Amino acid sequence: MFAYILNRVARAVLTLIIIVSLAFVILRMSGDPAIMILGPEAPPQAVEAFRKAWGLDQPIWVQYAKYFGAVIQGDLGNSMRDGRAALEVVWERVPLTLAITVPALLLNILIGLPAGVLAALFRNTAYDRLIMMVSVIGFTVPSFVMGLTLSLLLAVWLRLLPSGGSGTVAHAVLPVVTMGIIGAAVIARFTRSAMLEVLGQPYIRTASAKGVPWSQVITRHALANAAIPTMTIIGFMVGSLVAGAVVVESVFSWPGVGRLLVTAVANRDLAVVQVILLLIGFTMVAANLAVDLLYGWVDPRMRTKTATAGA
Amino acid sequence: MSTETLPSEQADAGGSVFSSKNVLRVFFEKWPLAVLLALSWIALLVIIVAFAPFIAPYDYLAISLTDRLAPPLFLGGGWAHPLGTDELGRDVLSRLLMSVRISIVIAFLSTLIAATLGVSLGFIAAYFRGKVEQLVLMLIDAQAAMPFMIIALAVLAFFGNSLMLFTILMGFYGWERIARIARGLALSANEQGYATAVRDIGASPWRIYGRHILPNIASTLIVSMTLNFPEVILLESGLSFLGLGVQPPLSSLGNMVGYGRDYIQSAPWIMLAPSVVIVLTTLAISIVGDWLRDLFDPTLS
């Protein structure tokens, strides 16, 4: 078990190093930042001064080492547009994004899991077909269409909720519901197939053949085993929530990190984009690590196996 | 595809034995109604992609300020603009047809790029094994760990936007899944006698992989490409909706929705028409993809 944890943590650290290196490479590959910021007509003295200020005149490996040091210290440069520290600009938006993504994730799980389990238990009934039909929207309806449709219905026509902005809980309802429904559909579909696979296993048939009551077969055997693959999809959900937040925040003018990213990309404010990229990268690594560790905790086979077996 | 004619032949063959009512039943068992509808929709899209400029009643860029925000037929509008007009008086139907064309062409080219990239890297991993394979697997893991939309946004921020760059960028979506499948299939093909036998004849790796392994695994790859296609459409329309994908004066389904959202109150049809098309298209291709998967390869999850 200890070896397993060590292996996972080492992997996470390695991935972080790759992400930071990638950010550095992209930053340097995208052209001369001095020209890009100051414009092609900038006087040579200004370009030279800019290069010196940003350390662009040093050899590439020195820049790379410095970049790593800067990332660790949280010194990621200033927003190239308004001059404030990029990290600070991004950081003040984080709570707003969490305010809609965390409830959305809860909604995903609270709707998706039971719906998927029930669909599997009542396989091929009208109920199953209904759930599967509704869950198709998770794969075919883009989040901006879902968001705008909800906004059209609930805000424009019925005038129940505000269509955009932030400040009150009511403002958060539509973004949360939009992300909640789409994610729930994905989880329901996945849970159903995980559950069906478990229900087809010999040990389930053995348990029910032995005379174990069906309800107990489900709770003690089937659910416990289906939980393991389902957990990996929830780790994956964090990624799609992050991507979804970018779109949904824009639809509802919610001033979170996602909307900041869109404006930063449009304005080519590279320092801010870079901070967000690293932040999301770290979040993804942390989410995957958490899932891996949870996986090791839930799956009894992982507790005894060595690290190589888990890889 | 030659295999596609098979079910209908069997259905025809049934006609000589069964009554006509059973022929219908056999036919719909082979070709479920949902699949038929999905295929019809895809056929319609193909026609639109090929002939959009000839079908479109107006030039999609033609501005007519006197006809601004005309409602569509189902909201009491006239036949002049069946789907209404937008804030500049441009015909929504004409714009929709051109947008379908752009979106489908981008998704198609991107999926081809992803398939080429994925199959090449998958084959390279399977052929060289060892360190090269480890490197490819690491790239696959890295790609899978990061939400692609974020990577796409970062690349667009750093490198700017052009239609070509955008299409290539979309081509990086989904390559890792295809690479994983291609590698797995190539490894198992190498275990089978036919690939070894061709190698023993003295054939080059190009010939072994190109002429023998690729055709043998093509059906599975086509299925995974089909399933990749609607996801690329969603990604492209999402980025275009944010104003970071296809740039005006060109128009795609996503950026039609994006510009239409400002008029959600006064003229919701501007954004509804392309939204419906996006949903129907991804739905249709997903249905066909699932159907092909069940037909060709029930083991593929």
Place this chain on the structure above:
Amino acid sequence: MPLVSVRDLKRHYDIRLTGGLFGRRAKLKAVDGVSFDLKMGETLGLVGESGCGKSTTAKLVLGLIPATSGTVSFDGSAVTAAHDAQWRHMRRRMQMIYQDPLGALDRRLPVSAQIGEPIAVHEPHVPADEREARVGEIMTSVGLRADQAASYPHELSGGQRQRVVIARALALQPDFIVCDEPVSALDVSIQAQVLNLLEDLKERNGFTSLFISHDLKVVRQMSDRVAVMYLGMIVEEGPPEDVFHAPMHPYTQALVSAIPTPSRRGKRERIVLEGDPPNPVNKPSGCPFHPRCPSAMSECREFQPMLASHGSRKVACHLRPAPSAGLIAAE
């Protein structure tokens, strides 16, 4: 000069036995010091129980897998397992016929394309219509009908598929063909047809071949010379009539006695081997056959007998000391 010359060929695998903390490391000696020569036009039959290293020897001789040690030379040049351009070029002159014809054929290509493939690979300048004409000739020569050219492997019978594999192997008229159990996957009635075909083709084309089978009757019919393998080594070698009528090695004697021959019932007693079946992982010291040998002596446990000439044949057994050399201690 022999066409094919094999010297002290070995192929060992490192394996991990289950049990213990990390599993015990062990060496599996699939082929352990095989030497033989093949003269131009000659057929050497390689016979032995399954697991004795026959098929591994075949792959080593063709350079399909790398040898642990030892050399193979073909027409004066070394055969290596580096699958480079030179290796591929050499395939033109050496081909293989496989045990499982369905597995060895690509199910997505018509058989004519597969028979013509060696021509397409090695003689790319040959135009397509000429290649097709040659494929037609080859198909006729192996007893396939011209109208079967467009068939796919699954549309043919087992015997026909093996004819396709044979046709492909012969497409470029190679000098050397390895047949690895070419008939063991076929029905008995079809076996005879395919064997006769191979004999006819050999008479017509005069190729050299290494013929591998566990079936003594098949080997006797096909070979000019036979070699009996036991645990990765050749224990007896010579003309088939001598080896099978008057076997000198106790293992060969046991094999020959096991052939069901109703007419000779009572004439010769069947020798039943005792002890464990051969296991290439725990190869016994000395003579590998000694634990099961009915006439083992004390020296058999300690010294490995070398293959020594006895007139027309060679035997590796302490009961048959070489007329000249005597005992040679094992390393």
